[in-house]
Amino acid sequence: xxxxxxxxxxxxxxxxxxxxxxxxxxxxxxxxxxxxxxxxxxxxxxxxxxxxxxxxxxxxxxxxxxxxxxxxxxxxxxxxxxxxxxxxxxxxxxxxxxxxxxxxxxxxxxxxxxxxx
Amino acid sequence: xxxxxxxxxxxxxxxxxxxxxxxxxxxxxxxxxxxxxxxxxxxxxxxxxxxxxxxxxxxxxxxxxxxxxxxxxxxxxxxxxxxxxxxxxxxxxxxxxxxxxxxxxxxxxxxxxxxx
Numbered sequence: 001x002x003x004x005x006x007x008x009x010x011x012x013x014x015x016x017x018x019x020x021x022x023x024x025x026x027x028x029x030x031x032x033x034x035x036x037x038x039x040x041x042x043x044x045x046x047x048x049x050x051x052x053x054x055x056x057x058x059x060x061x062x063x064x065x066x067x068x069x070x071x072x073x074x075x076x077x078x079x080x081x082x083x084x085x086x087x088x089x090x091x092x093x094x095x096x097x098x099x100x101x102x103x104x105x106x107x108x109x110x111x112x113x114x115x116x117x
Numbered sequence: 118x119x120x121x122x123x124x125x126x127x128x129x130x131x132x133x134x135x136x137x138x139x140x141x142x143x144x145x146x147x148x149x150x151x152x153x154x155x156x157x158x159x160x161x162x163x164x165x166x167x168x169x170x171x172x173x174x175x176x177x178x179x180x181x182x183x184x185x186x187x188x189x190x191x192x193x194x195x196x197x198x199x200x201x202x203x204x205x206x207x208x209x210x211x212x213x214x215x216x217x218x219x220x221x222x223x224x225x226x227x228x229x230x231x232x233x
Contacts, residue, residue, distance in 0.1 A: 031219070048219070048220055055218035104212060108154070108164070111162070
């Protein structure tokens with residue numbers, strides 16, 4: 001069964017450093033998402049991406065964040081200068097272009113646990 | 118704006134019993150989708166079940182069913198014949214039409230513990 005994959009599974013970085021989180025969405029999916037979950041809290045939307053551009057972003061997704069689809073398979077989230085409060089689990093998700101019977105179900109990757117020291 | 122409310126921070130159920138996890142929602146979108154995800158202690162988010170706002174029948178998926186009451190704006194998850202492996206955090210989420218990207222808005226989750 002196709003699945004979303006994410007690398008690395010864990011990342012530890014120093015405050016102020018740049019990190020790149022990588023995702024490989026399901027191959028026939030065209031909508032991609034990043035969400036984050038601070039420990040013990042609910043999952044929060046960061047950004048959605050379609051047709052090589054951002055379709056929606058949240059207030060969290062400020063100038064320190066960027067997304068890119070550098071090739072036909074990878075989808076990346078870059079945090080330019082990490083802060084302590086960026087420590088969280090980051091989930092990538094993808095879905096088919098049409099809602100259909102699945103209602104546009106988003107399938108999530110296993111997450112990258114980011115710790116900023 | 119969309120809002121999901123899960124009022125049960127924690128629930129206990131005995132193995133083989135059924136359990137209902139509550140979810141209420143608020144939206145001004147005429148069409149929307151409701152989803153439940155399971156998050157075990159390992160951290161991944163596993164899709165369980167989907168209900169469309171125009172679906173006439175409640176969704177079912179194996180031991181999972183969704184008790185959808187549109188007038189009351191509720192979308193409760195029912196797990197039948199609970200198993201130890203059902204112990205996890207459960208999130209209700211909604212997808213609307215506004216915003217362009219059809220993002221998911223999540224509730225705060227319910228921690229379910231299945232006991233022998």
